Amino acid sequence: MRIAKCLGTVAAVTIGFLTAVKAETAEIRLATQSDLSWEVTSEGVAFAALKGARFEESYMAMVRLPAGLVSPVHAKSAGMYGIVIEGEMVHLPDEAVVGEETVLKAGDFYEIPAGLVHLSKCVSQTDCVTFLYQDGSFDFFPVEEKHP
Numbered sequence: 001m002r003i004a005k006c007l008g009t010v011a012a013v014t015i016g017f018l019t020a021v022k023a024e025t026a027e028i029r030l031a032t033q034s035d036l037s038w039e040v041t042s043e044g045v046a047f048a049a050l051k052g053a054r055f056e057e058s059y060m061a062m063v064r065l066p067a068g069l070v071s072p073v074h075a076k077s078a079g080m081y082g083i084v085i086e087g088e089m090v091h092l093p094d095e096a097v098v099g100e101e102t103v104l105k106a107g108d109f110y111e112i113p114a115g116l117v118h119l120s121k122c123v124s125q126t127d128c129v130t131f132l133y134q135d136g137s138f139d140f141f142p143v144e145e146k147h148p
Contacts, residue, residue, distance in 0.1 A: 078136025
């Protein structure tokens, strides 16, 4: 009897959850590559918004870095989560030793915690494209590089 009551509760919660999810996801949203609208910064980095306004809230975007681009050492106030789509990228914390780089290729994942001082590089001969989710609004705080 107790198992039946638990199963009934689980079923009720599941139905409630599915009803709530259905209400929030009433239709499938698709975006083909030709639908993307790229906004290019003065540094040549391009953003194509997928969801959210990046300067106001958490967001998802496709990001394209020019081949050979090395970002300034910087930090961000929100966490970043990405999957490389094209090209080869490297992300290094500021204190990393040169030569210990892990090259990320298509399908590889990265996470850069909020506040971590780092640099990012597109090390391939072609542009790097990544899917990016940032759990807060976009910002960029350059950090003066350390000199020996």
